[in-house]
Amino acid sequence: MSDAILATRGLSRRFGGLMAVGDVALELHTGRLHAVLGPNGAGKTTLINLVSGDLAATAGSIRYKGADITRYSPDRRSRIGIGRSYQKTNIFPGFTAFENCRLAAQSRAPRVLHLLAAAAAYRPVREAAERALDAAGLAARGDRVASTLSHGEQRQLEIAMVLATAPEVLLLDEPLAGMGAEEAQRMVALLKTLAREHAILLVEHDMDAVFAVADVITVMVNGQVLESGAPAQIRASPAVRRAYLGEDELHAAADAGVTGRGDPT
Amino acid sequence: MPAPAASGNRRTIALGAALVLLALFPLAGATFYTELVTKVMILAIFALSLDLLVGYSGLVSFGHAAFYGVGAYALGLLAPKYEAANLWLTLPAAIASAALCALVVGAFVVRVKGIYFIMVTLAFAQMFYFVFHDTRFGRGSDGISMNFKPVAAIGGFTPFDLANATHVYYFVLAAMLLVFLFLRVVLNSAFGRALQGIRSNEHRMRSLGFPVYWYKLASFTLAGALAGLAGYLSALQFGFVNPELLSWHQSGNVLLMLILGGIGSLYGAVAGAFVFVALQEIYSSVTTHWQLLLGATIVLLVVFLPGGLASIAGLFKRAVVGDPDDE
Numbered sequence: 001m002s003d004a005i006l007a008t009r010g011l012s013r014r015f016g017g018l019m020a021v022g023d024v025a026l027e028l029h030t031g032r033l034h035a036v037l038g039p040n041g042a043g044k045t046t047l048i049n050l051v052s053g054d055l056a057a058t059a060g061s062i063r064y065k066g067a068d069i070t071r072y073s074p075d076r077r078s079r080i081g082i083g084r085s086y087q088k089t090n091i092f093p094g095f096t097a098f099e100n101c102r103l104a105a106q107s108r109a110p111r112v113l114h115l116l117a118a119a120a121a122y123r124p125v126r127e128a129a130e131r132a133l134d135a136a137g138l139a140a141r142g143d144r145v146a147s148t149l150s151h152g153e154q155r156q157l158e159i160a161m162v163l164a165t166a167p168e169v170l171l172l173d174e175p176l177a178g179m180g181a182e183e184a185q186r187m188v189a190l191l192k193t194l195a196r197e198h199a200i201l202l203v204e205h206d207m208d209a210v211f212a213v214a215d216v217i218t219v220m221v222n223g224q225v226l227e228s229g230a231p232a233q234i235r236a237s238p239a240v241r242r243a244y245l246g247e248d249e250l251h252a253a254a255d256a257g258v259t260g261r262g263d264p265t
Numbered sequence: 266m267p268a269p270a271a272s273g274n275r276r277t278i279a280l281g282a283a284l285v286l287l288a289l290f291p292l293a294g295a296t297f298y299t300e301l302v303t304k305v306m307i308l309a310i311f312a313l314s315l316d317l318l319v320g321y322s323g324l325v326s327f328g329h330a331a332f333y334g335v336g337a338y339a340l341g342l343l344a345p346k347y348e349a350a351n352l353w354l355t356l357p358a359a360i361a362s363a364a365l366c367a368l369v370v371g372a373f374v375v376r377v378k379g380i381y382f383i384m385v386t387l388a389f390a391q392m393f394y395f396v397f398h399d400t401r402f403g404r405g406s407d408g409i410s411m412n413f414k415p416v417a418a419i420g421g422f423t424p425f426d427l428a429n430a431t432h433v434y435y436f437v438l439a440a441m442l443l444v445f446l447f448l449r450v451v452l453n454s455a456f457g458r459a460l461q462g463i464r465s466n467e468h469r470m471r472s473l474g475f476p477v478y479w480y481k482l483a484s485f486t487l488a489g490a491l492a493g494l495a496g497y498l499s500a501l502q503f504g505f506v507n508p509e510l511l512s513w514h515q516s517g518n519v520l521l522m523l524i525l526g527g528i529g530s531l532y533g534a535v536a537g538a539f540v541f542v543a544l545q546e547i548y549s550s551v552t553t554h555w556q557l558l559l560g561a562t563i564v565l566l567v568v569f570l571p572g573g574l575a576s577i578a579g580l581f582k583r584a585v586v587g588d589p590d591d592e
Contacts, residue, residue, distance in 0.1 A: 052472065078474030090472075092465040103462045107474035111455040112483070119455040165473055 005030050005199045006051070006082070006169050010060035013046055020046040022223045023060070028169055028199040033191065035202045035214035037234075039243070043223035044203040045087060048171045051201065052084040053077045064169070078107065083167030087174040087203075089154045091146050097157050098142035101129035104164035129164050135193075136160035137186055152183040159190070170200045176209055188213055211235070219243070276578075280532070287438055291431045300502070301542070303434045306441045307498045309538035312522040313444050313531060314491030319520070320529030321452055322484040323464030324375065327383045327516050328390025329492055331370070332363040334511030336493030337500035338397060339363070341409035349413035352427065356415075356497055363493020364486050366393070371485030375478060390516055398508040408507025415501055427501060437498055441535070444491055448531055451487075460484050521563055527573025536574045 004027035013021045021043040028034055036044050049055040051062060053074035061070045069077060078084075092100050105128035106119065120126070133139050136156040141149060146157060159175055175191070176184050184206070191213045194200060204210050210217065211231050218228040221243045227234060234240055287306075291299045311333055318324040339359035344350040374385045397403030414428040417436075425432040451457045459480050462470045471477050500506045509515070518541065526537020544562060548555035570576060 054472065073471075073476075075471045075474050075476050078472060084472060086469075086472075090466065090469045092462055092469065094465055095462075099458075103458055103470075104473045106455050106458065109455075110459075110475075112459075112480075115451050115454050115456055117455070118450075118453045119458045120453070122455070125455075161469075161473065 004028060006062070006064045008051065008060060008062050011047070011050055011057055011062065012059040013043075013050055013055060014058045019223050021050060024220075024223075024225055026201070026218065026228075028201055030168065030199045031196060032215040033195040033200040033202055033213050034216045034218065035204060035210045036218050036220060037204075037207070037210060038220035038226075041222075042220040044220055045173055046223070047220070048084060048173050048201065048203055052082065052171050054084075078165060078167075081166075081168035082171065083162040083165050083169070084171035085158045085162045085173060085175055087177055089151075089158055091154060091157055091161065093145075093147035095146055096142065097138055097144050097146050097149060097153075097160075098129060098133065100146050100157055101132045101142075101160050101164040102126060104161040105129045105132065105166075107165055128166065132160045132164035135163055136190065152179045155179055156183070156187070159187070163194075168198060170194060170198050172200060172202045172204075174204055175202070176204055176206045184209065276532070284442070288435075291434050296430050299430050299434050301546070303430070303437050303502055304499075305539050305542045306434075306437045307495050307502065308519070308522065308542065309535040310437075310441050310444050310498065311492055311495035311519050312526070312534040312538045313441075313448055314488045314495060315519050316523055316528065316531060316534040317448060317451075317460075317484060317488045317491070319523055320534070321457065321464060322460045322481060322488075323467070324481060324485065325383050325520075326374075326386040326485075326488075327513070327520065328370075328386035328388070328393075329488070329519055330511050330513070330515035331390040331393040332367050332489035332492035333496035333499070333515065333519075334393060334397065334506075334508070335366050335489075336360065336363040336496030337506045337510050338403070338409075338496075339493070340415070340497050340500040341404075341411060341506040344409075344411045344413070344415070346412065350411075350415040352415045352417045352501075353419060356494075359497035360490050360493050363496065364490035367489020367492075368482070368486045371482045371489070375481040375485055387513060387516070390511060390513060394508055394511040394513075397511060403508065406508055408505055410505040411500070414504060433502055437502070440494065440498060444494070445531055445535065448491075452531075456480070456483070523573075525563065525566060525573055527575030530573070530575035533573050533575030540574060 006028040008024055008026045011021060011024045012019065024047060026034065036047060038044050046055065050057050053072055057070060061068055063069065064080065064082065069080070092103065095103070102120065102125055105125045108128070109122070109125050111117070111122065133142050136159045138153060138156050138160055141153060146154065149157060155175060155178065159172070162170060176187055179187060188209050191200070191202070195213065195215070202210070202214070214231055216228065217231055217234045219226045219234060219240050226243055227237050227240050290302055315326065315329045318326050318329070336359040339362045340350065340355050343355045343358060370389045374382060374389065377385055398406055417423055417425050417427055425436060427433055427436070452461070459470065459475055463475070463477055463480055467477055496510060499510065522537035522541045523534055524537070525540050526535065527533030544559055545555065548558040552558065572579065
């Protein structure tokens with residue numbers, strides 16, 4: 001387990017009196033997809049924000065390839081290979097889909113001193129953008145202005161932009177949110193492909209998708225890690241059932257248990 | 266983003282026609298108008314430089330006149346008393362001084378956003394104003410009168426005469442054209458695209474790995490340098506400088522030019538300068554309360570044509586073909 005590409009220790013974030021994320025230890029490995037489950041308000045998005053640098057941690061540390069990156073700015077984390085996508089589509093609405101990706105890829109080859117060279121003519125960046133669009137299934141939509149794409153396509157673009165930055169670690173915040181069945185299926189397939197060569201941290205509500213793609217699942221409740229392990233272990237965990245399925249189901253399960261015993265004394 | 270070829274061609278034709286008109290204009294003879302259009306083209310350079318900030322970097326500066334003034338004062342302060350200054354030495358010095366001032370101011374102001382950015386740029390510009398207004402270094406509220414126009418001598422060769430209004434006109438026209446083309450190329454470069462990305466979605470640019478602060482600072486410095494060029498040309502044309510060049514009125518006027526012409530359009534910045542001065546001239550010949558009329562015109566324009574003059578062509582196109590592109 002020492003070969004983790006990214007590891008958090010005691011990672012915490014407090015908002016006033018609220019402990020949004022408390023004492024979270026996670027390890028991400030290349031070739032593994034690590035999913036985070038939890039009810040609304042469990043701190044999943046805050047966790048991603050802490051790892052991506054959008055939020056500063058109040059305590060704990062993040063190590064990436066042996067370096068302490070806890071205090072790195074978000075742009076620096078991106079440049080060293082930690083890419084993230086957003087739950088709420090966060091694109092450049094007035095630019096074409098291609099330009100969204102081209103700009104993302106450009107961050108790897110800034111060429112800021114080439115003031116007189118047309119950005120769009122630079123082949124390596126163009127090709128990276130095209131590969132990213134293609135991988136996300138948007139190859140045919142490159143010329144469309146991003147704001148005119150369908151919601152599902154904008155979600156795909158969201159992923160394509162991250163891929164265009166050639167990250168080694170992917171932090172994906174609900175990539176399936178608001179997608180149609182067919183698009184979701186394609187995204188799940190994409191996630192599986194990406195998991196082969198990347199370390200992925202996936203926050204997702206769609207349980208079927210999570211159990212289909214995850215190698216490791218961490219369940220969070222109220223900002224704390226409730227349980228972490230292989231999908232089978234999570235599926236079988238009573239603590240997870242209690243927390244995640246909610247009180248009603250628990251009562252239902254308990255009732256079923258009582259009836260099952262068939263002895264109403 | 267890439268405009269359809271047809272409208273691009275039409276635009277090139279319009280630009281060419283405007284250029285021919287401007288090139289032929291001094292031949293019409295009236296020195297007054299030659300000098301007036303020279304002044305307008307200087308303001309157009311000033312407006313273009315601000316458009317880089319407001320229209321393409323999302324930085325609404327209300328203190329851009331500071332760098333215009335620094336460029337102008339650089340000539341005023343560098344010009345020797347009893348002989349003519351050399352254009353080829355003082356012009357780069359003016360641009361460099363303005364760029365340096367913008368770099369220092371920018372290092373502070375590009376950290377803040379929105380209304381705070383507007384207020385902080387205004388505050389810095391006021392500081393510059395009072396430096397020139399109230400210190401011995403700035404020579405006080407009367408400013409500096411130059412006894413000689415700069416000369417464009419390279420060794421013993423003088424390609425044009427800056428004491429001649431027509432020569433100044435063509436020199437300024439060339440400068441405006443160069444600035445226009447330079448900005449067009451820069452905006453298409455990787456740097457320019459990144460600025461436009463920052464304007465569109467700064468948060469995402471940061472998360473994609475762009476060190477947004479440095480891009481904004483570079484943009485602020487470049488815009489300051491170009492404003493300094495405009496200020497220098499103004500000092501060259503009129504032969505004197507005073508603190509009013511740096512006043513907040515001046516910063517406000519150049520913003521109004523952009524609003525009139527259309528923020529985020531280089532054509533708009535130039536058109537805005539022309540329309541602004543034209544309105545000023547027309548209204549002030551009608552009434553002494555011309556500012557009232559000018560203000561009313563701008564209000565009406567903002568209400569009925571929020572995209573400025575540059576959006577007129579787009580409005581026609583949308584009326585005919587329907588254009589879903591919103592930005």
